[in-house]
Amino acid sequence: MPGCIVIGAQWGDEGKGKIVDILTAEASHVVRFQGGNNAGHTLVVDSGSGPVKTVLHLIPSGILHDDKVCVIASGVVVDPVVLLQEVQGLADGGLEVADDALLISRDAHVIMPYHCAVDIAREERRAGSKIGTTGRGIGPAYEDRAARRGVRISDLLDRDALRERLEQVVPERNVALEWFGVAPFDIDTLTDEYLAIGDKLRRWVGDCRQTLADARRSGAAILYEGAQGTLLDIGHGTYPFVTSSHTTAGGACTGAGVPPMSIDAVLGIAKAYATRVGSGPFPTELFDADGEALRAAGHEFGATTGRPRRCGWFDAPVMRYAVMVNGFTSLAITKLDVLTGMDELKICVAHDVDGQRLDVCRPDAAAMERAVPVYESMPGWTEDITGCQSVDELPANARAFVDRLSELSGCPVGIISVGPGRRQTIVLNSPFAGS
């Protein structure tokens, strides 16, 4: 019963989509367990007529494979309008989402338009203290879930249930929206619109927990696809500059409703450097030509919002923290090719916070804001590595760099990504192997 969780080790955008896409070949089920359409996985699939770029926000990237069940579990907040657009986009590309290819939990919460409106209005009002949310209504939807007044997917299939929920929540949301100067929402209109949407989704709605339990019993390999990254976890990230869900490994069990003992491997995905979108501390952030070079070479612009990502050097104290919190059994180092051509590569080995040296980062936003990175340098390489198929083919300096990242993080490297394509991946050790 192999179960593998894939987690972003940094601030999201580590290239999880591509790694999940590759590992999906070994799995029968791919499960999203938290977040929503704030995530954006860019996949480049080598089709017969050349590379094709696909961005998925909600549907697990496993949908691009045949015979896989893609699960959107109860821990996810679902914007059903976006979900249907994604289904349509796939259909336009020639991929019809079959009834048994997608399973949406009856218990997943729904992102309603008033959630997006509140998210955006709040951010506008925050002026200088913005969190930099994606504006997708993620936080407000999780608020309603915690307040036990959220609309669930099952409510979209039942007029009375939906109406009852909306009568509870919309008047209160409208008061707040009015205060923000935003037009109120009408319960009748929302009821009709969202029942119609529910009708379109009905064929994919079901019981994820039972499906996953049955799959485990039959020996299926299950991949749990994390969204965002460790430092964006609501409980373990740089609060308040975080998202509203548990992005760390424990979130897979609570979000999908599976037992911890069913997990055999936790794969941490880390870029060979670091990026962050939105506000919040980022000790190794670069404001110079190196930062620009990373952004340009790494195409560091958000897959969801198009925002330029903040870029910086690899931060080992952040990685040690991620290893500690998630219990990574191995790492995938991504975007190694982006560093090609840089003379000197820096790695942050410790944070200096008020004169105290920290080997493991302290994710307290104020303290991390004061962290001064302690760097060591390594020589770069100039050879094109995008065609390397094995570690032996990598230049010696690239091999030494990866070895040092592994050593400093305290975790073995199982996968190295040297380009966006599926084939540009060196797999030393699959997390599914031996489980």
Ligand code: IMP
């Ligand atoms: P929210 O998830 O839209 O509420 O945004 C909260 C914070 O998480 C912001 O700093 C976002 O930029 C960040 N964030 C949310 N989703 C992602 C993601 O998929 N990748 C990177 N950052 C993200």
